[in-house]
Ligand SMILES: Cc1cc2nc3c(=O)[nH]c(=O)nc-3n(C[C@H](O)[C@H](O)[C@H](O)COP(=O)(O)OP(=O)(O)OC[C@H]3O[C@@H](n4cnc5c(N)ncnc54)[C@H](O)[C@@H]3O)c2cc1C
């Protein structure tokens with residue numbers, strides 16, 4: 001049941017541990033000799049190492065260990081999916097519950113916030129490297145390149161931060177945590193603000209020893225149905241961006257339909273509820289089991305009273321000027337599977353129904369927004385094609401993060417940037 005007209009209270013994302021709770025949690029670590037958690041963490045933080053430091057009272061050392069491996073340490077302490085990487089790998093999970101690694105590293109880095117972070121960099125190489133895109137992948141790469149002794153220019157349209165800055169809702173990622181991370185990183189590169197085009201890109205490529213491209217997925221896929229141009233139809237990325245920066249300018253009304261079945265659609269639904277929408281309905285063409293979502297986010301959307309209509313697609317958005325409703329059709333799961341291994345949904349003839357709505361948020365996925373990037377070979381899905389060393393089809397140009405591998409995570413993009421930096425270092429130094 002939906003709770004009419006009442007905006008649910010904010011719930012902050014992961015618990016922030018105090019020192020007593022951190023000590024108790026650190027005591028639970030088994031210090032496995034092979035540290036499966038460290039292997040499962042994409043940026044390979046020395047997890048048993050930093051937990052041992054917390055246990056012995058060396059919080060400063062713990063924070064250093066985390067931050068020197070993870071360029072967005074506080075951000076990951078907030079938004080790393082606890083059910084995907086380090087925690088499911090924790091040996092303690094077999095006994096009772098995994099160690100709360102994410103909360104422990106957030107405790108360490110936040111506790112040391114007032115102290116300056118210092119990391120040794122290699123002696124200067126005299127090489128200049130460009131990073132295009134200032135999201136997690138670009139920042140991870142820039143940080144690592146600077147540690148390797150290179151001079152780094154970072155190009156981004158606006159302040160660095162990427163999706164975490166623009167779109168991850170503040171009830172999951174407090175801005176101060178991200179800004180603390182990016183504030184530290186700012187010391188490792190020269191930031192250039194502006195939207196790049198093909199001409200500028202060629203000039204950057206020509207004036208640097210190597211380039212890393214990490215433009216993310218900035219273009220929302222449209223539904224391609226009649227009525228999509230009505231005033232209160234919102235593509236999800238600008239919707240979340242406006243909800244963060246100027247929520248008072250958004251007129252979503254009281255009945256909102258979100259179309260999509262991923263984590264981003266859950267963020268949109270939770271945001272719409274928090275903006276005061278009385279009824280938020282998520283429309284998904286497959287069933288709940290086929291959703292590609294983290295269970296914590298799904299549970300949170302349910303807690304907020306988001307309603308789910310599974311096995312349904314929108315056919316037409318109705319209204320004059322603003323949205324008044326959506327004509328939908330029921331679906332069934334067919335016996336065929338698609339590339340993702342999930343059953344292909346098929347329409348059920350004669351099953352159309354109408355849902356009243358004041359606005360529609362479209363969250364069915366994103367593509368690379370870089371029509372100007374013509375010189376690089378793309379994959380079938382339009383991502384930038386790279387080899388195992390993050391090298392694109394253009395010598396000296398490397399790529400990573402979501403624009404090369406599709407929808408990912410903050411820590412996976414950071415890891416791409418970090419690994420690509422080492423590949424670029426090898427390439428630059430071999431050329432002399
Ligand atoms: C709503 C939402 C919620 C998410 N929640 C989570 C979460 O909770 N946990 C998690 O781990 N992951 C989450 N993700 C995924 C995660 O944010 C991405 O995987 C990650 O940000 C990708 O990093 P990136 O550096 O590849 O790209 P981006 O973060 O997209 O950064 C790319 C940067 O390049 C810039 N850029 C693009 N074109 C140009 C140009 N022409 N000129 C100059 N600059 C340009 C962009 O403005 C941007 O700053 C979420 C994603 C979304 C959309």
Ligand code: SF4
Nearest residue numbers: 041076080085086102
């Ligand atoms: S960055 Fe993510 S995967 Fe790595 S230790 Fe922290 S919470 Fe775990």
